[in-house]
Amino acid sequence: MQNFSLSEERRVALCRCDSYDPSLLKELLSAQWRQIGLTEDFFRDKKVVLKPNLVRKMDASLAGTTHPAVAVAVAELCREWGAADVLMVESPGGPYTEGALRAAYRICGMEAASEGGAFRLNYDTAWQSVDYPDGVASKSFHILTPILEADVVVNLCKLKSHGLTMMTGAVKNYFGTIPGTEKFEMHARFPDIRDFSEQLVDLCAYHAKARPMLNVMDAVVGMEGNGPTNGKARKIGALLSSQNPFALDDVASRLIGLERKVIHLEQGRERGYIGTPTVIGEAPESLRVEDFLPPDSAKKNTITWLSEFWGGRLMRFFEPRPAINKKKCVGCGECVRSCPAHTITMNEKKRRPVIEPSACIKCFCCQELCPKDAVKIKQNFLIKLVK
Ligand code: SF4
Ligand code: SF4
Numbered sequence: 001m002q003n004f005s006l007s008e009e010r011r012v013a014l015c016r017c018d019s020y021d022p023s024l025l026k027e028l029l030s031a032q033w034r035q036i037g038l039t040e041d042f043f044r045d046k047k048v049v050l051k052p053n054l055v056r057k058m059d060a061s062l063a064g065t066t067h068p069a070v071a072v073a074v075a076e077l078c079r080e081w082g083a084a085d086v087l088m089v090e091s092p093g094g095p096y097t098e099g100a101l102r103a104a105y106r107i108c109g110m111e112a113a114s115e116g117g118a119f120r121l122n123y124d125t126a127w128q129s130v131d132y133p134d135g136v137a138s139k140s141f142h143i144l145t146p147i148l149e150a151d152v153v154v155n156l157c158k159l160k161s162h163g164l165t166m167m168t169g170a171v172k173n174y175f176g177t178i179p180g181t182e183k184f185e186m187h188a189r190f191p192d193i194r195d196f197s198e199q200l201v202d203l204c205a206y207h208a209k210a211r212p213m214l215n216v217m218d219a220v221v222g223m224e225g226n227g228p229t230n231g232k233a234r235k236i237g238a239l240l241s242s243q244n245p246f247a248l249d250d251v252a253s254r255l256i257g258l259e260r261k262v263i264h265l266e267q268g269r270e271r272g273y274i275g276t277p278t279v280i281g282e283a284p285e286s287l288r289v290e291d292f293l294p295p296d297s298a299k300k301n302t303i304t305w306l307s308e309f310w311g312g313r314l315m316r317f318f319e320p321r322p323a324i325n326k327k328k329c330v331g332c333g334e335c336v337r338s339c340p341a342h343t344i345t346m347n348e349k350k351r352r353p354v355i356e357p358s359a360c361i362k363c364f365c366c367q368e369l370c371p372k373d374a375v376k377i378k379q380n381f382l383i384k385l386v387k
Pocket of ligand 1: 373
């Protein structure tokens with residue numbers, strides 16, 4: 001079995017890809033996997049789990065989720081390279097039930113994509129505790145059982161901006177190996193972005209050590225602005241593969257102008273997980289999207305930089321915060337259910353949610369899971385004044 005070490009494996013394959021044509025994707029991915037040193041032995045007779053990004057029930061054309069054509073191409077290649085089984089496993093945001101999984105697979109296009117027989121869909125909602133004594137922020141996790149039973153995990157991540165972590169790619173996608181609403185509890189447990197990011201690094205490092213992994217990034221069309229779900233689809237035109245998720249994300253961050261700006265990647269760098277990636281194929285500069293929009297929550301100016309310089313308390317006062325757009329809101333209550341700090345209540349008379357700002361931990365789960373893009377990130381009024 002070809003495994004790797006996060007502190008040694010640096011190869012990242014990057015190529016131009018402007019289409020979701022399955023045969024083109026297969027051709028490019030097959031070449032990339034060989035470029036990073038994989039052979040058929042990596043998949044031969046193995047139980048392979050595909051871990052997509054299905055953060056929320058949304059059509060693939062909105063670019064918030066892994067494109068089904070990428071899943072089909074990867075699954076078919078795994079089988080051609082000798083895999084015994086290919087199973088898609090994901091824990092989207094919200095409850096982790098068979099019904100919720102069925103809806104997510106159907107709306108994200110994975111149900112239809114699986115009908116060709118390239119991969120099966122998981123409906124087993126079991127999970128188990130695992131220990132990770134090397135963890136800095138977390139020394140144990142609850143992980144979906146089908147992932148623990150896999151011989152190989154192929155992480156099918158999507159390149160997007162992210163309101164909380166600035167960017168989501170390979171590392172952040174492993175957060176979806178934690179069952180359902182427990183992800184909200186993790187936000188509540190780690191309200192500080194640095195602690196939350198540190199546990200993301202722990203979780204990803206745990207997976208890298210537990211079993212062989214391959215990370216494939218769908219950056220053909222990504223998401224800019226208020227990602228990971230309410231931003232805009234943005235053509236990036238790239239496909240990436242690497243065994244090292246930190247090195248892959250480091251290269252991906254250069255495509256969208258977020259290099260050295262993502263906290264969990266900087267923490268991974270400090271732990272020696274990135275080094276200097278060896279990029280095989282296209283140079284990142286040739287695929288860079290110069291005007292890629294970061295999330296609103298990342299917009300900073302003189303006041304925020306100064307308050308950050310002076311310390312956390314002042315910074316928290318100036319931080320952007322969520323607000324409900326009452327015209328767009330339909331009163332579905334998803335934000336109430338997803339708030340880890342339980343700081344959103346439903347005004348039953350008006351059927352509109354109300355946020356108590358003092359308890360808000362700025363995790364932006366409400367924005368991520370609102371199906372109507374009705375949660376906006378607002379700047380402090382003082383900051384607006386100096387703009
Ligand atoms: S999730 Fe969005 S649409 Fe639903 S109640 Fe909250 S703000 Fe309104
Ligand atoms: S109101 Fe939104 S941003 Fe604030 S804690 Fe709740 S889910 Fe997180």
